[in-house]
Amino acid sequence: MGIRDAISELSPVLGQRLSLSKSDLQEHGRSETHFADAPPDAVAYPESTDEVRRIVQACARHGVPVIGWGTGTSLEGQAQAFSGGICVDFQRMNRILEVSQGDMDVRVQPGVTREALNEELRATGLFFPVDPGANASVGGMTSTRASGTTAVRYGTMRDNVLGLEVVTAKGEVIRTGTRARKSSAGYDLTALFVGSEGTLGLITEITLRLRGTPEAISAAVCAFDTVGDAVEAVMASVQMGLPLARIELMDTQSVEAVNAYSGAALPACPHLLLEFHGSDAGVAEQAQMFGDLAQEFGGKGFDWARKTEERTALWAMRHAAYHAIVAHRPGTKALVTDICVPISNLAHALEETRQHLDAQGIEGPILGHVGDGNFHAILQFDPEDAADKARVLEASEHLVELALSLGGTATGEHGIGVGKLGYMEREHGPAWGLMGTIKLALDPDNIMNPGKLVPPRN
């Protein structure tokens, strides 16, 4: 048995840090969303790149799957062990290795969470801007090419990872990228590994770009009569080049759930939540310009929160929205859609989505990173009711078809895992086959997170 041999080989290396305990396996087989539990055969807690290398080498020798694990907050089953194997939990590799203030970058181990990183950076005047909501690990965020509320200004993980250390499927340790801000030195391996969901190797170190903490930050909310009006205001401000740091949509249903959950008292209509970063004068100018724009599209009650506490409360409310929505209908589970379309098609996509969900009688509050054309419908279903779940899956598929027909993507930021695997061929056509060719070349024995992202092997 491959797995037994791998465990025998690794036990003397890792000792107690190779766990076979039932609760550990259970914990590492769970998903945040609706996938059935799929526990690994063992969980390893390496403390160094060298240990990761030894784990991968043992697994390669014995043909055992290797699955990386950060905080387990991925939404498409990326970290579940559908074919068993060894789960590599990076929680003990959570050090911040080097902050360079002059270069505005930081080298970290994959297990550090984004909140812990920003806490540590506070004194430096720098911060790491990518914010997917969950307190995910930097390794997990890199692996799924995460983004979130601030991508409209600061980009996604694609734009914020300068370089990587990776243990390949052969157990070789490689470095991609340099600390230079740009390079034309060959294939962009950094970009290839960012978003590869552990299917090509395990990331053991990440060099991140940092930003200067803005002199001034302010936030705002603004109500609109319709989602379409809100989107028009977003489009106009993007086209004007307003450097918004966040611009988030909550539809009426989301607002109602948030009101109930967070004790907010927002009017029951669509809202935009915004954040402005810049100099004092710059932030005031941005807020003013957005306020004027919003008014043109019927924006009401534009309320500008300059105080840190007000701002924190606003974003706490936004980040809790998913939980608010799920709590609003106890006993349900949720499938979270993640389509992203060209912004000129966003209003249409949102409208079609609402109509389809209403026609199907599916409850699906909508939250969106609308500056990027990305939004989530939280499709709730009764996990005990197979027909209900099937209906929700069908609706999710319908939304993906919609996104693709509008020049968009099945997933703006959650990734493929197994949840979006069925849409890859439709989105990419023969380019999906090319992804499979790369996977086959770099991981010929298919040990790195098998069954995810690429076409199944024959």
Place this chain on the structure above:
Amino acid sequence: MGIRDAISELSPVLGQRLSLSKSDLQEHGRSETHFADAPPDAVAYPESTDEVRRIVQACARHGVPVIGWGTGTSLEGQAQAFSGGICVDFQRMNRILEVSQGDMDVRVQPGVTREALNEELRATGLFFPVDPGANASVGGMTSTRASGTTAVRYGTMRDNVLGLEVVTAKGEVIRTGTRARKSSAGYDLTALFVGSEGTLGLITEITLRLRGTPEAISAAVCAFDTVGDAVEAVMASVQMGLPLARIELMDTQSVEAVNAYSGAALPACPHLLLEFHGSDAGVAEQAQMFGDLAQEFGGKGFDWARKTEERTALWAMRHAAYHAIVAHRPGTKALVTDICVPISNLAHALEETRQHLDAQGIEGPILGHVGDGNFHAILQFDPEDAADKARVLEASEHLVELALSLGGTATGEHGIGVGKLGYMEREHGPAWGLMGTIKLALDPDNIMNPGKLVPPRN
């Protein structure tokens, strides 16, 4: 003979657009810099993706090299046919296929030049910001991951290409990316092809991100006593988050060459050339802030050009600097170095470079995209004097070693071709082998621009 068979097969398809004329072959075998001529066996001028597909398929069948050609302005021999084969000149595929003002993007064929594109965009209020100096084709810029003077603000081609159509080595037409602003749907094939220098496929269509033309643009020059002082001013402004659109260094030798060539009358000392983009108020604030900063580091004669003509003259002077330098010593050829280092090491790298060149008695004026840590030394040599050329090559190698020892890269923006091939192993270690694995998987017969970028096949 493979090439004869390929030509026989393609002649009926392309007619006069498959050229065997000596002058055509000669023209497509030349390099901008110091590489010996290496003409192809034939030059094809396709007019459609389907013709490109047929060319690649014929070459695949007959084992003939295929080399893409834009405007021939690459600097590392990327487009030269060192193993013969068919050069695919994209000059007839130069259409702008679709401008979307709402989405601020454009779909183009690879043969369009950046100046032609911007000319066409003028009426839309949008522009394509990447500016490598030469009026390169968008396909060539994509293939070498070009950048230039504006990367400090707008990024490189990596950041400005949203998606591609590519004819793979197997002659399959694939599409990468979507028109959505972000996606987590699998491997980032767009990033893999950007900068791959035609070694994985031929790019037949590019979707580019555009920007809004700024309301106000102003430019400035500022003199400094030393290069070190100038760099300190650059670092301080980058760390302050000043959104400079361009910030370029010319050292004393460059200034002297430019004065002689362009009839400028700059004081003989290092200069920074800057450009500010933004609102009227924003630009004024940026210029003011930079002026204050520059003064701290001994900046003198900070001169702010608000008028379009003055600004145009300034950048014409900067763009002509390479020619100015070469013209300054008639009869010489030039090897242009391209190292890029973390900005905290930039002052040190510049100082070491100057010392080394002086010690070797090499004339090497320095121009730099200093906001990114990237600079060029224009190393002049007598092409008739083998020892002189060897000395210059040695100096170039020394600078690469310096860059790598400082956490940088051998090439910030010119790419690998054959000129930097010898440094790839040192820069990437085993990751270079992984590039070779990808090349082998996607182009098993090694027909796509063979001999460039990846390790030679055994």
